[in-house]
Amino acid sequence: xxxxxxxxxxxxxxxxxxxxxxxxPLVYLHSFLGEASWLPFFDLLSxxxxxxVPAHPGFSGSEGLERVDTFHDMVFHYADLFDEIGLxxxxxxxxxxxxxxAAEVAVHYSHRVRKLVLIDAMGLHVAGHFxxxxxxxxxxxxxxxxFTNPDSELAHSFxxxxxxPEMLDLMLTARQASARVAWNPYLHDPKLQDRxxxxxxxxxxxxxxxxxxxxxxxxxxxxxxxxxxRLSIVKGCGHLPPLERPDETARYVxxxxxx
Numbered sequence: 001x002x003x004x005x006x007x008x009x010x011x012x013x014x015x016x017x018x019x020x021x022x023x024x025p026l027v028y029l030h031s032f033l034g035e036a037s038w039l040p041f042f043d044l045l046s047x048x049x050x051x052x053v054p055a056h057p058g059f060s061g062s063e064g065l066e067r068v069d070t071f072h073d074m075v076f077h078y079a080d081l082f083d084e085i086g087l088x089x090x091x092x093x094x095x096x097x098x099x100x101x102a103a104e105v106a107v108h109y110s111h112r113v114r115k116l117v118l119i120d121a122m123g124l125h126v127a128g129h130f131x132x133x134x135x136x137x138x139x140x141x142x143x144x145x146x147f148t149n150p151d152s153e154l155a156h157s158f159x160x161x162x163x164x165p166e167m168l169d170l171m172l173t174a175r176q177a178s179a180r181v182a183w184n185p186y187l188h189d190p191k192l193q194d195r196x197x198x199x200x201x202x203x204x205x206x207x208x209x210x211x212x213x214x215x216x217x218x219x220x221x222x223x224x225x226x227x228x229x230r231l232s233i234v235k236g237c238g239h240l241p242p243l244e245r246p247d248e249t250a251r252y253v254x255x256x257x258x259x
Contacts, residue, residue: 058177
């Protein structure tokens with residue numbers, strides 16, 4: 001399916017949004033890699049839903065990064081974006097950094113989330129479970145943290161050793177955007193765990209079986225603190241199930257959203 005690309009103005013900043021499909025609205029919030037291009041995973045979801053894939057400020061050409069200093073600035077940005085698009089209560093699916101963002105949106109705007117899917121979500125601190133420094137990682141180390149097979153063509157297509165100048169510029173800007181909201185405190189919001197009781201949307205938590213970046217214990221902590229949430233494991237993949245196992249991940253998501 002061919003996605004339609006548009007620039008949505010949010011408080012003077014132009015935000016890049018991909019959209020395709022038909023049915024109820026589903027918003028996908030991308031990871032720190034910035035996978036805001038049309039992927040097979042989105043194609044599978046768009047058979048049942050109208051899928052929106054916005055690029056966060058600072059990613060893939062979206063503007064407005066200068067107004068983002070904290071993660072809560074991102075939450076307010078998405079509330080404004082939903083208003084501009086006309087999304088009153090969409091389904092929200094978030095991966096990694098986007099999973100953290102999805103959880104924060106569901107905490108602060110619980111009435112605006114129909115159902116919630118958190119995939120290998122950042123955002124929590126689990127004592128005793130070390131998270132590597134992704135900001136200091138070189139391309140080879142980043143692939144090893146994120147992909148089950150870091151030498152695969154797929155892994156290299158997202159994290160290249162020799163990116164073009166245009167791709168390098170996008171990668172560096174995305175890393176800067178991630179660091180603005182996720183460096184200190186590192187990859188978590190100290191108050192998020194105690195606020196998860198506010199999530200009222202039915203919630204599915206998916207985790208890659210061999211995630212080397214965010215340990216499975218983080219998924220279990222989300223499950224324990226969100227009322228009624230359930231945790232499922234996606235076999236044979238690491239930190240990025242929608243990229244490594246799009247068919248299986250989409251099956252989990254669609255079964256949950258259609259139930």
